[in-house]
Amino acid sequence: MPVWLIPIVYTLGSLVAALALPRIEHALDLPLDLGISAGSALAVQSAIASGMMALTGIVFSVAFVMLQFSAVTYSPRFASRFARDPVLFHALGIFFATFSYSLAAAAWVDREGSGRVPAISSAIAVAMLFVSMVTFGLLLRRLGDLQITNTLRYIGDQGRDVIKQTARSLAPWSGARGGDRATQPAPAPVTQVLRHAGSPRYVQRYDIPRLIGLAQGAGACIEVECAVGDMMMEGSVMLRVRGGAGTIPEAALRGAVRLGADRTFEQDPKYPLRLLVDIAIKALSPAINDPTTAVQALDQIEDLLRRLARHELEDGRLADASGTVRLVFPTPEWEDYLALAFDEIRVFGATSVQVMRRLRSALVGLAELLGEHERAASIERYLRHMDAAIEHSPFDEQDRAAARQEDPQGLGLTR
Structure with a gap:
């Protein structure tokens, strides 16, 4: 179901319930009494309805401002995930349902001057208010995923899943x-x-x-x-x-x-690497100048490459049960993954000692993991390329020496 239909379903369901339950209570004439006057019940339900509309406007204004901020700070391709998040639309539906139900149910309070208060309908309106408050708390926690650490971990988790599933x-x-x-x-x-x-x-x-x-x-x-x-x-x-x-x-x-309309993580191990690199190079731009975020992105990138290094990469030829090739498709090679993961960060981070040290640490770690495997030769060539770039960088000799030392923290722990 399209996510934009979720609030509509909640609203229609709440209106049906608000119109049906008071009629059923009236027809059954249940001997239930909440112990409050019709005026008080009407005030409570009216306050719930008006308050929920105000809360909905404030909450979702803040939510979309945060989404816009994350699109500018991280990557617009990643921020769109939250804009289509079903949790966001379920929360909106619950808020709409609480407003619609309370407003419709209020019409049955003191019906035709009877002074009666539909007990079950009024209690449900209050219960929906509490559900809305719980949903509000969960929504705030969900928006907390926009923090950089949670964002990078989410992308890394998606990458690890797609590598395993592929x-x-x-x-x-x-x-x-x-x-x-x-x-x-x-x-x-x-x-x-x-x-x-x-x-x-x-x-x-x-x-x-x-x-x-x-x-x-x-x-x-x-x-x-x-x-x-x-x-x-x-x-x-x-x-x-x-x-x-x-x-x-x-x-x-x-x-x-x-x-x-968009790329997805499914069957595409390159896409999580692409998003992580986007976040890293945006952090390295002069407007932001946040090399530590680039280092955190490299933490996830190195882990994904370590997992890819242990897999035998497909050559793009698949066979049927008899062994006859039936499907041929383009696949990236190990060098393609290396270029995607490191090239742009190396170029945009060429003036950051911290990024150079973290890059060397990732490459040395991959070389140690691969051992005598033929892919280790690609790592060695890349390390020589990095050393040549450092040699021609604007660093002085002392900074060049520091940049050639691998450090898993970027700056802080030379090994």
Whole structure:
């Protein structure tokens, strides 16, 4: 359900309850008495209704100001997550429901001058007020996630989850890796080309089982030309089908690639790294000048790279149960991850001794983790590149010597 429908559902539900419950109480003539006069009950419900509208306006004005602040300070791509957070809209729905219910239920107090107070309906209005107060506290705690430490940890957690899930989801079809267990025939001629039609959209995920099933059913191999996270524009090639005995329905092929207005974490380990780098380089801009935030971002970046370093990265070829390659798609290599994670921070942090030391610490730690693995050679080349950049930096000799020392805290603990 779209998040904007949540407050509407709460409001309609509260109006139905406010119109039905007093009628049921009146029809049953229940012998319940709250011990308050009709005037007092009317004042209480009127105060709840008017107070909830004022509270809603104040709370959500502050919430969206904080969202705007986070978009400027961190990254607009990350702040949009809170703008679409279901918790925010559930809180708005509860506030609307409390206002609507109290206002509608107040119409049944002293109905036709009877002096009667619907006991159950009035008690529910007060209970909804307490629920709204609890929701208000939870909403404030949710907005506390906009603090930089919580923001970086959330992005890091999303990255760790997507790395784990991607490795697990691709495992059943990874027999094609290296060509040892897969049949590798000569490339067949292209029999179908699928192009994007419509407004620009990002590739959010592949439906891998469906694509392999379609290719296997047609006896073909599907080459995916768009990587997860790519922007598809009018006429962009999405898929190519090679070989096969028949034509795969275009609707089935389009349905196997999900497009959306924004990039998502799903199937895209590059995206959390992209967000962390965005936050780091924005912190390093002259307008903000906050290298410590960049160091905190590097803490999460190093952890993600350590996890990627322990995984055998996919070569973009997946096979069916018989070992025949059915799906080919673009995948990043280890050097691509290194460049994404460190290049921009290295460039924008070139004048910060703290950032240089933290970068060296991350690279040395990765080299130690990889040991004799071939990926360690890429780390060594990157370290030499960093040393050359430090040598040509505007630092004096003493600062250059300090910048060449790795420090997991940036500044404070040389090792």
